[in-house]
Amino acid sequence: MTSQSQKVKNRADERLLAANTPLLIARSEGMCEVGSEMCAGIVFDPESDVAAQIVQECFSRHHRRLKRQGGTSELDNLVLACGSGTSGCHGWIHRNPQRSRTLGWLVSAHGPAPEHMPWLRRGVWTLREQAA
Numbered sequence: 150m151t152s153q154s155q156k157v158k159n160r161a162d163e164r165l166l167a168a169n170t171p172l173l174i175a176r177s178e179g180m181c182e183v184g185s186e187m188c189a190g191i192v193f194d195p196e197s198d199v200a201a202q203i204v205q206e207c208f209s210r211h212h213r214r215l216k217r218q219g220g221t222s223e224l225d226n227l228v229l230a231c232g233s234g235t236s237g238c239h240g241w242i243h244r245n246p247q248r249s250r251t252l253g254w255l256v257s258a259h260g261p262a263p264e265h266m267p268w269l270r271r272g273v274w275t276l277r278e279q280a281a
């Protein structure tokens with residue numbers, strides 16, 4: 150039961166996700182931004198012609214505040230994570246929600262917005278990391 154306004158909102162967020170994906174890839178410097186103990190450690194050239202394809206096949210765009218909890222595809226809410234929702238760092242995040250919250254990889258729907266919540270980016274605490 151999705152309302153018409155929710156559908157419009159979802160489409161707008163899909164466009165935002167598409168628009169922010171190249172910025173996310175550039176920000177990643179060609180590596181998973183999480184770096185959990187399950188990291189696949191894949192490295193690629195973010196400026197390569199096949200970067201988008203590599204990202205599509207080996208990475209996913211994790212929403213720190215989950216979409217179903219009102220999270221959007223603003224760059225501050227996105228993390229380029231290796232794997233899928235069940236594998237690699239992205240899978241690790243969803244299997245370890247409590248630790249992921251302490252590391253800023255998951256942001257509660259009830260607390261401060263993602264842009265105000267630091268997160269551990271490959272071992273370095275980060276807040277509002279801008280695209281390269």
Ligand SMILES: [Zn+2]
Nearest residue numbers: 181188231238
């Ligand atoms: Zn990883």
